[in-house]
Structures are given as C-alpha cells and as structure tokens.
Amino acid sequence: MATGRGARAIARQQITAEILTEAKAQLARDGASGLSLRSIARTLEMSSSAIYRYFASRxxxxxxxxxxxxxxxxxxxxxxxxxxxxxxxxxxxxxxxxxxxxxxxxxxxxxxxxxxxxxxxxxxxxxxxxxxxxxxxxxxxxxxxxxxxxxxxxxxxxxxxxxxxxxxxxxxxxxxxxxxxxxxxxxxxxxxxxxxxxxxxxxxxxxxxxxxxxxxxxxxxxxxxxx
Amino acid sequence: MATGRGARAIARQQITAEILTEAKAQLARDGASGLSLRSIARTLEMSSSAIYRYFASRxxxxxxxxxxxxxxxxxxxxxxxxxxxxxxxxxxxxxxxxxxxxxxxxxxxxxxxxxxxxxxxxxxxxxxxxxxxxxxxxxxxxxxxxxxxxxxxxxxxxxxxxxxxxxxxxxxxxxxxxxxxxxxxxxxxxxxxxxxxxxxxxxxxxxxxxxxxxxxxxxxxxxxxxx
DNA sequence: TCTCAATCAAGAGCACCGCTCACAATTTAG
DNA sequence: CTAAATTGTGAGCGGTGCTCTTGATTGAGA
Structure with missing residues (x-):
C-alpha cells in the first residue's frame, strides 16, 4: 500500500489538492457554513460521491x-x-x-x-x-x-x-x-x-x-x- | 390587526412560546448548528410548514x-x-x-x-x-x-x-x-x-x-x- | 503476458434540511 | 350572516451529507 511514487498516487495527490483549493475558495467566499461537498464536486465536474474517495466526510x-x-x-x-x-x-x-x-x-x-x-x-x-x-x-x-x-x-x-x-x-x-x-x-x-x-x-x-x-x-x- | 386580547391571540402567543422553549432546549443540547425547524415541529406534533406561521425563517x-x-x-x-x-x-x-x-x-x-x-x-x-x-x-x-x-x-x-x-x-x-x-x-x-x-x-x-x-x-x- | 486485486468514478437512493404553495378548516370582524 | 383573515395540512422543490452497487481502469505479481 502507498507505493508513494506511482502515477496513480500522483494523480490522487493532485485531485486532493484541487478539492482543497476549491474548498478554500468556497470558505473565503461563503464561510464554513456555506461549504458543501456537492458544490465542490460540481465545480470540479465530478460526481458527488467521488469526493468521498479523497475526504471521508465533510x-x-x-x-x-x-x-x-x-x-x-x-x-x-x-x-x-x-x-x-x-x-x-x-x-x-x-x-x-x-x-x-x-x-x-x-x-x-x-x-x-x-x-x-x-x-x-x-x-x-x-x-x-x-x-x-x-x-x-x-x-x-x-x-x-x-x-x-x-x-x-x-x-x-x-x-x-x-x-x-x-x-x-x-x-x-x-x-x-x-x-x-x-x-x-x-x-x-x-x-x-x-x-x-x-x-x-x-x-x-x-x-x-x-x-x-x-x-x-x-x-x-x-x-x-x-x- | 393584533387586537391583543382575543383567545386567538393568546393561543398564538402560547404556541410561539412552546416553539421557543423547544428551540432553546435543542440549542442547549446540540448547539445552533443542530437546530432544525422540522425537528421542533415533530416534537411539538405539528406539521413542519405550520412552524412558518410563527417564525418566518430559521x-x-x-x-x-x-x-x-x-x-x-x-x-x-x-x-x-x-x-x-x-x-x-x-x-x-x-x-x-x-x-x-x-x-x-x-x-x-x-x-x-x-x-x-x-x-x-x-x-x-x-x-x-x-x-x-x-x-x-x-x-x-x-x-x-x-x-x-x-x-x-x-x-x-x-x-x-x-x-x-x-x-x-x-x-x-x-x-x-x-x-x-x-x-x-x-x-x-x-x-x-x-x-x-x-x-x-x-x-x-x-x-x-x-x-x-x-x-x-x-x-x-x-x-x-x-x- | 495474462490475471487478479485494488482503486476509482458514476449513479441511484436514503434521510434529512429550509422553504413554498395550494387547499381546507376555522375563527373573527363587519 | 357573510366575507375576510388566520391557522393547519400535505405535497413538493431543490438542496445537503452520506452509502451502496455497479462497472471501468489501472498496476503489480505469477
């Protein structure tokens, strides 16, 4: 587990970073209460359930x-x-x-x-x-x-x-x-x-x-x- | 409007107070983020939409x-x-x-x-x-x-x-x-x-x-x- | 090279939320 | 007595977090 340097792992890291970036943008814009996993998924053009591969919960x-x-x-x-x-x-x-x-x-x-x-x-x-x-x-x-x-x-x-x-x-x-x-x-x-x-x-x-x-x-x- | 002393007005006041009491209980128990109009309506045994006759919004x-x-x-x-x-x-x-x-x-x-x-x-x-x-x-x-x-x-x-x-x-x-x-x-x-x-x-x-x-x-x- | 397991994406679905609306019942006022 | 205002109801809309099944893709070991 976690070979650490496969192309797969790099992609994962990058998507995680994208989610985090969008989350920070939403936080700065609307505050913590307005932060929603679904809307992050929407702007990142992925299904809402896919987010949970990267963050287990809100x-x-x-x-x-x-x-x-x-x-x-x-x-x-x-x-x-x-x-x-x-x-x-x-x-x-x-x-x-x-x-x-x-x-x-x-x-x-x-x-x-x-x-x-x-x-x-x-x-x-x-x-x-x-x-x-x-x-x-x-x-x-x-x-x-x-x-x-x-x-x-x-x-x-x-x-x-x-x-x-x-x-x-x-x-x-x-x-x-x-x-x-x-x-x-x-x-x-x-x-x-x-x-x-x-x-x-x-x-x-x-x-x-x-x-x-x-x-x-x-x-x-x-x-x-x-x- | 607001005759102030009809039986209707009294009932309204009392229901408003009941809602407020239950809301305070929920606040003390779960905090502001856990406060929900629907659950208040449930414990007060009224329809969720009825709450909005007393409080226009959360x-x-x-x-x-x-x-x-x-x-x-x-x-x-x-x-x-x-x-x-x-x-x-x-x-x-x-x-x-x-x-x-x-x-x-x-x-x-x-x-x-x-x-x-x-x-x-x-x-x-x-x-x-x-x-x-x-x-x-x-x-x-x-x-x-x-x-x-x-x-x-x-x-x-x-x-x-x-x-x-x-x-x-x-x-x-x-x-x-x-x-x-x-x-x-x-x-x-x-x-x-x-x-x-x-x-x-x-x-x-x-x-x-x-x-x-x-x-x-x-x-x-x-x-x-x-x- | 083939296989098989791990990973991941997608979609449907569940239970909840705030809120709106049309409608029926009731009460009050004129 | 009638008309208007008030209250309750249930269905429904769009949103949420989260789970699960299904199917595709990938990567590592035989």
Missing part, C-alpha cells in the same frame, strides 16, 4: 481547512516577526500582533473557522495542535528574549496555573518567571478577544476607531511585557 | 434565541452585581465578571451563539443591541462609581477612539476620563477573550487551572480599573 475536509488556516496564519505572523531586527523587541511584538490582526481581517472566514465557534463534533488531531501553536510560540519567543535582557527571578509568582507541559516543550521558558508567562498568555487572549470583537461586530457603537484602539493595545502590552 | 428563530441569550446573560450578571454592597466596588467587579464566566460555562451553546462566529446572513435588529448592552452597562456602571470616588480630569487621554454615541447614551460617562473608558472596554474584550478560549479549547496545553487563571484576571483588572 468534517475531514473541514479539519484540513482548519490545519491550513492555522499554518497560513502561523507562517504570516512568523514572517512578519522575523523581518524585524532581532534586538528590537518592541518592534517584534508590534509586528507579530499587527500581522495577526491583518491576517484576520484579510481572511475573516478562515479566522472564524479556527477562533470562532468550534465545529460540532470536531476534535483537534495532533497535527493541528502544533500548527495552532505557531503564533503563541512566536509571541513567547519575544518574551524569552525580553527575559534574557532583563533577567529576573524565575521562581517568583504563583504556581499551578500553567500546564507543566508547556514548560517542557519550550525549555527556555524556564528562564521566564511564571507571572510573566501568565501575562503573556493574557495578552494573547486579549489579542484574540479584540480581533474577534472587531470582526464579529461587537465593537460597533463603542469603539469608533478600531485601528487606534488596537494600536493602543499592542503598544501597552509591549510596555508591560517587555520591560 | 434565521428569525435564531434571532429570537440570540435575543433571549443576551437577556439571560444580562439578567444573570445584573443580579449578581446588584447583590453586592454598593460601596464594595471591587466586589461588584468580581461578581459581574465571575457571573459572566459562570453563565458561559453553564450555557456554552448559548454563549457560542452570541459571542462565537456570527450566523451568516444575520444583521442585529435594534431589539438585540439593547439586550447586548446589558453586560457592558453593568461594567461601565462600576467604572463610573469608581470615578466618582477618585475624581480625575475627564479631558485627559487620547480622543477619537471611542464612538461619540456611547458618551451620549450613558451621560455619566462624561465624568470618566476617556483613557479609563478605553481600559474598561479592553477589560471587557479580555473577559470574553478568556472565556472564549476556555470554552473553545484554546487554553488546553497552556493553562491548566483555568479557575485560578480567571481569578488572576478579574482581580488584576479590578486593581487597574477601580483605583
């Missing part, structure tokens, strides 16, 4: 789209942050947070897919959780760099709040005091809280200039986290 | 559920905050934020309906925006009380970020410096950012004790906002 297709969205966002944020001079911690933080918001505004349906209401029976497979970690890893990397510049006592702060696993996977994190990490996660939460409210319309009527509002957020969090 | 039913959820949450938070001694500003803040989280955890599907991905073609009618304002109004009320205790210069801070309308609708807000109001909205955003991440599973792997994490959030925001 949920499986959705999972692929979720993975794709996480990686798209992750790559975007990584690139934006990497483009900034390493010593400019503040600039790196601003770049990462701004890139997150910009991506969300450019791909609102993809954003909603991963940070909005979860799809009913969905359980994240292992492959998605590493993709989902890319943005927080970027942010935490800036925190670590900041802690290296301003060394502090790592043992301070409350304990038991953080998952022990997170300190294992990112070992340099041990250098950062737990209270600082928690504040980093708080900023991460607030980032997506603000973006979600902006995208989902919960700011209309209170915040008029969402741009300035967001700028204030990312500058203040930079002040609080990187000193 | 979206209209959903709108009613959204309104209901906003009011349920609003009433819960108002009651919790009102139960605290008026002079205990910190206690009022803690009560309001904790009640919000507790409600969300008790009614995750209703929470997702109003603060998750918006339903595709939905545009909030006027009736919902006042219901949606109940929680922020409670929070802002605490801010106003705090500003009354510690009077400050209202003219300080940046301008143009806030919607002018919000200062008109809540006139006492003019006593609160704009920077303080913005920080209040920030806390409001972070509140729902944290709750959403907790409910939607984005904290697994990083925050182990969500309870303690949330407590830290609401205590710190109380410190920052009420002094």
């Amino acid at each position: 949920d499986e297709l959705l999972t692929a789209l979720i993975l794709d969205a996480y990686n798209d966002l992750g790559a975007t944020v990584e690139a934006a942050e990497a483009a900034v001079e390493r010593s400019d911690l503040r600039g790196r933080w601003l770049a990462a947070t701004r890139a997150t918001r910009a991506w969300a505004r450019a791909e609102p349906h993809a954003y909603a897919l991963i940070y909005g209401t979860p799809v009913p029976n969905y359980v994240a497979p292992q492959s998605t959780i590493s993709a989902a970690s890319r943005v927080p890893i970027v942010l935490v990397g800036i925190l670590i760099a900041a802690a290296r510049e301003h060394p502090m006592d790592p043992s301070s702060g409350p304990t038991g709040v953080l998952d022990p696993g997170v300190l294992d996977t990112i070992d340099q994190l041990a250098q950062v005091p737990e209270a600082k990490i928690i504040h980093g996660i708080r900023a991460w939460n607030e980032l997506f809280g603000i973006i979600s409210f902006e995208l989902f319309g919960h700011l209309v009527g209170s915040v008029a200039d969402t741009e300035a509002y967001f700028e204030q957020f990312c500058h203040e969090t930079a002040d609080r986290l990187l000193t | 979206d209209e039913l959903l709108t009613a559920l959204i309104l209901d959820a906003y009011n349920d949450l609003g009433a819960t938070v108002e009651a919790a905050e009102a139960a605290v001694e008026r002079s205990d500003l910190r206690g009022r803040w803690l009560a309001a934020t904790r009640a919000t989280r507790a409600w969300a955890r008790a009614e995750p599907h209703a929470y997702a309906l109003i603060y998750g991905t918006p339903v595709p073609n939905y545009v909030a009618p006027q009736s919902t925006i006042s219901a949606a304002s109940r929680v922020p109004i409670v929070l802002v009320g605490i801010l106003i009380a705090a500003a009354r205790e510690h009077p400050m210069d209202p003219s300080s801070g940046p301008t143009g970020v806030l919607d002018p309308g919000v200062l008109d609708t809540i006139d006492q807000l003019a006593q609160v410096p704009e920077a303080k109001i913005i920080h209040g909205i920030r806390a409001w955003n972070e509140l729902f950012g944290i709750i959403s991440f907790e409910l939607f599973g984005h904290l697994v792997g990083s925050v182990a004790d969500t309870e303690a994490y949330f407590e830290q959030f609401c205590h710190e925001t109380a410190d920052r906002l009420l002094t």
Whole structure:
C-alpha cells in the first residue's frame, strides 16, 4: 500500500489538492457554513460521491481547512516577526500582533473557522495542535528574549496555573518567571478577544476607531511585557 | 390587526412560546448548528410548514434565541452585581465578571451563539443591541462609581477612539476620563477573550487551572480599573 | 503476458434540511 | 350572516451529507 511514487498516487495527490483549493475558495467566499461537498464536486465536474474517495466526510475536509488556516496564519505572523531586527523587541511584538490582526481581517472566514465557534463534533488531531501553536510560540519567543535582557527571578509568582507541559516543550521558558508567562498568555487572549470583537461586530457603537484602539493595545502590552 | 386580547391571540402567543422553549432546549443540547425547524415541529406534533406561521425563517428563530441569550446573560450578571454592597466596588467587579464566566460555562451553546462566529446572513435588529448592552452597562456602571470616588480630569487621554454615541447614551460617562473608558472596554474584550478560549479549547496545553487563571484576571483588572 | 486485486468514478437512493404553495378548516370582524 | 383573515395540512422543490452497487481502469505479481 502507498507505493508513494506511482502515477496513480500522483494523480490522487493532485485531485486532493484541487478539492482543497476549491474548498478554500468556497470558505473565503461563503464561510464554513456555506461549504458543501456537492458544490465542490460540481465545480470540479465530478460526481458527488467521488469526493468521498479523497475526504471521508465533510468534517475531514473541514479539519484540513482548519490545519491550513492555522499554518497560513502561523507562517504570516512568523514572517512578519522575523523581518524585524532581532534586538528590537518592541518592534517584534508590534509586528507579530499587527500581522495577526491583518491576517484576520484579510481572511475573516478562515479566522472564524479556527477562533470562532468550534465545529460540532470536531476534535483537534495532533497535527493541528502544533500548527495552532505557531503564533503563541512566536509571541513567547519575544518574551524569552525580553527575559534574557532583563533577567529576573524565575521562581517568583504563583504556581499551578500553567500546564507543566508547556514548560517542557519550550525549555527556555524556564528562564521566564511564571507571572510573566501568565501575562503573556493574557495578552494573547486579549489579542484574540479584540480581533474577534472587531470582526464579529461587537465593537460597533463603542469603539469608533478600531485601528487606534488596537494600536493602543499592542503598544501597552509591549510596555508591560517587555520591560 | 393584533387586537391583543382575543383567545386567538393568546393561543398564538402560547404556541410561539412552546416553539421557543423547544428551540432553546435543542440549542442547549446540540448547539445552533443542530437546530432544525422540522425537528421542533415533530416534537411539538405539528406539521413542519405550520412552524412558518410563527417564525418566518430559521434565521428569525435564531434571532429570537440570540435575543433571549443576551437577556439571560444580562439578567444573570445584573443580579449578581446588584447583590453586592454598593460601596464594595471591587466586589461588584468580581461578581459581574465571575457571573459572566459562570453563565458561559453553564450555557456554552448559548454563549457560542452570541459571542462565537456570527450566523451568516444575520444583521442585529435594534431589539438585540439593547439586550447586548446589558453586560457592558453593568461594567461601565462600576467604572463610573469608581470615578466618582477618585475624581480625575475627564479631558485627559487620547480622543477619537471611542464612538461619540456611547458618551451620549450613558451621560455619566462624561465624568470618566476617556483613557479609563478605553481600559474598561479592553477589560471587557479580555473577559470574553478568556472565556472564549476556555470554552473553545484554546487554553488546553497552556493553562491548566483555568479557575485560578480567571481569578488572576478579574482581580488584576479590578486593581487597574477601580483605583 | 495474462490475471487478479485494488482503486476509482458514476449513479441511484436514503434521510434529512429550509422553504413554498395550494387547499381546507376555522375563527373573527363587519 | 357573510366575507375576510388566520391557522393547519400535505405535497413538493431543490438542496445537503452520506452509502451502496455497479462497472471501468489501472498496476503489480505469477
């Protein structure tokens, strides 16, 4: 099984990619709720049942789209942050947070897919959780760099709040005091809280200039986290 | 039209209520995506087309559920905050934020309906925006009380970020410096950012004790906002 | 080279969905 | 008492996800 290089396998891979491309187009156009396997089959000019040779269910297709969205966002944020001079911690933080918001505004349906209401029976497979970690890893990397510049006592702060696993996977994190990490996660939460409210319309009527509002957020969090 | 007190009108009102009750039950059980007019009609033992005499479309039913959820949450938070001694500003803040989280955890599907991905073609009618304002109004009320205790210069801070309308609708807000109001909205955003991440599973792997994490959030925001 | 198993495409079909419509029954208003 | 408005019904349309049978194609081993 899976000889890996037959002409058959290549064709399969290509059709799978075509389905995924069309699915992404439909997602961007109509959102996750408007995505239908039948209509994908129609535009690809194949029978509706043929789709199931490539994706066992609609949920499986959705999972692929979720993975794709996480990686798209992750790559975007990584690139934006990497483009900034390493010593400019503040600039790196601003770049990462701004890139997150910009991506969300450019791909609102993809954003909603991963940070909005979860799809009913969905359980994240292992492959998605590493993709989902890319943005927080970027942010935490800036925190670590900041802690290296301003060394502090790592043992301070409350304990038991953080998952022990997170300190294992990112070992340099041990250098950062737990209270600082928690504040980093708080900023991460607030980032997506603000973006979600902006995208989902919960700011209309209170915040008029969402741009300035967001700028204030990312500058203040930079002040609080990187000193 | 709408004589308001005929036996016919009463029956209509009651059937409407029955539909709404069953819809809420389905929402709580299966979430918004699993809500179907036909299955409601089935359990109410009426023909599926009869439902449309009471709700013109699925979206209209959903709108009613959204309104209901906003009011349920609003009433819960108002009651919790009102139960605290008026002079205990910190206690009022803690009560309001904790009640919000507790409600969300008790009614995750209703929470997702109003603060998750918006339903595709939905545009909030006027009736919902006042219901949606109940929680922020409670929070802002605490801010106003705090500003009354510690009077400050209202003219300080940046301008143009806030919607002018919000200062008109809540006139006492003019006593609160704009920077303080913005920080209040920030806390409001972070509140729902944290709750959403907790409910939607984005904290697994990083925050182990969500309870303690949330407590830290609401205590710190109380410190920052009420002094 | 032939054979046989695996793969794939297609179509019919099932159960469900939102929604519309014509029609009959009933109630209300004038 | 009659006419209009309201309500319930069942059939039906087009759509969905998904399954199954059937038939064609392909590729690897004897």
